[in-house]
Amino acid sequence: MDEQFAFSDDELPGPVSPRVWRVLAVDDDVDFQRATAFALSELEVLGGRVELVQAFSCREAQMMLAQQQDIALVLLDVVMETEDAGLRLIHSLREVIGNRDARVVLLTGEPGLAPAHEVMRDYDINDYWAKSELCAERLLTVLTAAVRGYAQLRAVATARRGLQMIVESSNALFCSKSTRELSAKILTEISSLLNLQTEGVVCLRLDEIQDEAELAVRIVGANGRFSGAVEGNLDSLDAPQVAKALSQCLREQQTLRLAEATVLFFPRFQAGADYACYVTCERPLDDTEIELLQVFSVSISRGLYNVALFSRLEEMAYQDDLLKIPNRNALIRMLDMTLKSNGKDQSVLVLIDIDNFSGANTAFGTGYGDFILGLVAKKLRDAFSSEVLIARVRDDLFAILGPQTQVRAAEIVALFRRHKRPYELGQVHSLSSVTMHLADFTGSASVALQDALLTLKQAKRLGHDQHGVYDPRLQSAHAESYRMLLALRDAVEAGQISVELQPQIDLRTQRVTGVEALARWRKADGKMVPPLSFIPLAEATGYILPLGDLLMRLALQAAKQLADAGYPQIRVAVNVSAPQLLQHDFIERFSSHLQAAGVTPQQIEVEITESVAMRTFDTVCEKLRALRAMGVEVAIDDFGTGFSSLSYLRLLPADRLKIDRSFILEIGEVSDQQMIAEAVIQIAARVGMQVIAEGVETQQQADWILSHGCRQAQGYLFAKPMACAELLDWLGCWSERQR
Structure with missing residues (x-):
């Protein structure tokens, strides 16, 4: 018994390589896609067969990436529908879909046009090649490096998930935990x-x-x-x-x-x-x-x-690897225990976020950012007793969970104020925070954290150094929004979505020059759902694409009915959202709808809002020029409500500006020198555009805008929005009155 005890080692199975490496090629160049498919056919990398998936637009690729989580490599053309479509796809892949494992290699058909170092770093791009340089041998090298990196990342991710599962099940497996x-x-x-x-x-x-x-x-x-x-x-x-x-x-x-x-x-x-x-x-x-x-x-x-x-x-x-404090998993675990305990009503969750942390990282490097994070973690640990949990949720987001007698957001933020040296380098100058009293919350720990994060996001929209307090009505608002989205989809299927048309009048001749197609949702019980309730929801969830497509078809059908009834000169204004307009095939889809409805482009006017026009200016201008070349007129809706530069307005290919209803309501209430409506009319004249006022409800308003140079108007003074059949009857009566 004077020798050390000997024990046998258990052999652990080695990792098993996947049989297939999936590669997604995103390029609108059919010839390059064909060449890529040929080059990758029957190719093996690191013991696995390469399977090619192809997308001919970034939108199509985004849908594929959202549905398929096993893409090893994305070969991405730099310029697709727009100049920054590729970068937006990468942002969506990393931040929205949450896929950090897939490797991304940018490709370009223009040799020498390499992206900036900051772009490669900030967008998590792994390599960059000109298409002309990507011979078969080099493509194999790029594939091998990307697949190896992907395999390593997946192995780490799989290991982490497996370790967490082991921890969760270890209570049943091991009697002793210390x-x-x-x-x-x-x-x-x-x-x-x-x-x-x-x-x-x-x-x-x-x-x-x-x-x-x-x-x-x-x-x-x-x-x-x-x-x-x-x-x-x-x-x-x-x-x-x-x-x-x-x-x-x-x-x-x-x-x-x-x-x-x-x-x-x-x-x-x-x-x-x-x-x-x-x-x-x-x-x-x-x-x-x-x-x-x-x-x-x-x-x-x-x-x-x-x-x-x-x-x-x-x-x-x-535990967070960098700061050696509890991480998001630990927070969720403790938050779940707290929500189920008797101390829930006396507990509070506070989230704090360092304002413009990403900007500091960009300016000074990640080493500086890590120093700041360490500073925050230390101050929080030193400020609270052991019964308060300090956790790093992600990046620069920290959570403090504990009794409300100890955890107060104002006192937490005050920890980082250096009044004598407020601008000292290496200090946190601005924090935004949110407080959630757990007594106000019912639900799981994950949902609690998500709702707190949403409250923080809403607070940060107001600027830096903001504080928000969780409102329990947020839960019911989320549930209501979800129910409305499901109901909206059912309404589309059931044919409950329609358009009503509101006439636009030439104030000098009293002729009807056009109508605006407005979305309407009538439920099965006859109740109407206001557009402001479902249109923003559709835009926020992406459902505006199928909904906008339906509304466009309905508006074109109305234009066809007007032409058949003897009113081909009356143009129909169709509202187009940003996601619709920025689709790479919008012009083709629009032309297809025109042809299917039997309508000429001259009968249609496309309305976009000022914010849409300024979103990606060059791309929008390209689409609007294409529309005008077809004969379609273009109007800028809600002009004056945004923050666009007037220097861009003269470059915008549009036919008319629409004065927002809020400015028309000022007539008679505000002096002429302060009237925004008059300024819009003058601006339109200077850039050679017509102007139309919406929301005209009184004769005083109509007389004022006409006297100031605005000849066209729409509003309840003339007619309310109405179905096409009703509009045809109204047009007959209007014509009789003008004789």
């Missing part, structure tokens, strides 16, 4: 095994250097007369012979059989660290007892290793 708990059980079980009254000490070696004069040792378990030494060193034993035996065992790295005791050694390669266990004996142990103790030592080593492994897994799954 070295101290296990150490106490070791001494108890040895006593039971040997059927002896024993006393003992379990200690852990902290250093790995063998020739140190003094060992660094911590006592992790003890019973009997040694109980008071737990968490101390060997000197705290007040038993020199015991300390000497333990020290000898650790130095020689072997089990010692002494006259009055047995000192068991458990090496780090089996137990996760070097342990020594001193066990007193009332009498010398016989050979059978020694054999039993040796066999039991195998279980002890595995128990120690399991505890060490559990501690490491706990650290990896629930």
Whole structure:
């Protein structure tokens, strides 16, 4: 028994390589796509077959990436529908879809046009090549590097997920969760095994250097007369012979059989660290007892290793790697426990976010950013007791969870104020925060965090140094929005969406020059849903694309009915949203709808808002010029309500400006010198555009705009929006009145 115990190693299975590497090629160049497919056919990389998936637009690629999470590499053309379509696709892939593993290689047909270093870094782009340089051999090299990086990232991600699953299930697998708990059980079980009254000490070696004069040792378990030494060193034993035996065992790295005791050694390669266990004996142990103790030592080593492994897994799954504080997983776990506890009503969750942290990272580098994060973490740890959880949720977002008597957002933000040196470099100058009183919340921990994040996002829209308080009505608002979206989809399928047409009048001739098609939703019970309730929801969720397509078809059908009834000169104004207009195939789709409806382009006017016009100016101008070349007129709606530069207005290919209703309401209420409507009319005249006023409700308003140079108007003074059949009857009556 004077040799160290031997234990067998369990072999772990090696990683299994995937059989298929999926590559997504995003390019609107059919010839290049065909060449790529040929080059990748029957190609193998790192033992796996390459499978090519092709998308001919960024929109199509975005849908594929959202549905298919196993894309290893994206070969992406720089310029697609728009000049920045490729970058927006990468942003969507990383930030919206949340795929950080797929590798991205940018391609261009223009040699020498390389993206800036900041673009490669900020958009997480892995490589860049001109198409002409990408020969078959080089393509194989690019594929190999990208697939290897992807495989490594997926392996790490899979390992992390697996480790977290192990941590969650370990409560059922392991009885002991700490070295101290296990150490106490070791001494108890040895006593039971040997059927002896024993006393003992379990200690852990902290250093790995063998020739140190003094060992660094911590006592992790003890019973009997040694109980008071737990968490101390060997000197705290007040038993020199015991300390000497333990020290000898650790130095020689072997089990010692002494006259009055047995000192068991458990090496780090089996137990996760070097342990020594001193066990007193009332009498010398016989050979059978020694054999039993040796066999039991195998279980002890595995128990120690399991505890060490559990501690490491706990650290990896629930600790932030950079700051060594709890992470999002730890926050969710504690938040879930708090929401289910009796202390929920007295607890509060505070989120704090460093304003413009990404800007500081860009300006000074990630090292500076890490320093700032460390500063925040330290100040928060120092400010609160152990019953308050400090966690890093992500990036520069921190969470503080604890009793509301201790956790106050204003006091937290005040921790970072340096009034004497407010502009000192390396300090946090501005924080935004949100407070959620858990008494106001009902639901899961994940939903609580999401709602708090949404509240913080809404607060930050107001600028820097903002604070928001969670409103419990937010939950019901989310639920209502979701129900409305489902109802809207059902309404489209059931044919409950229609358009009504509001006439536009030439104030001098009193002729009807056009009508605006306005969306209407009539439920099965006859109740109307206001457009302001469902149009913004459709835009926020992306459903505006199918909805806008439907409304366009309905408006063109109305234009056809007007022409058939003898009114081909009356143009129909169709509202087009930003997502619709910026589709790469919008012009083709629009032309297809025109042809299907049997309508000429001269009968149609496309209305876009000022904010849409300024969104991606060059792309919008290109689309509007194409429309005007077809014969379609273009109007800028809600002009004056945005913040666009007037210098862009003269470059915008549009036929008329629409004065927003809010400015028409000022007529008679505001002096002429302060009238925005007059300014819009003058601007339109200077850039050679017509102008039309909407929301005209009184004769005074009509007379005023006409006297100031605006000839066209629409509003309730003339007619309300109406269905096409009703409009045809109204047109007949209007014509009779004008004779």
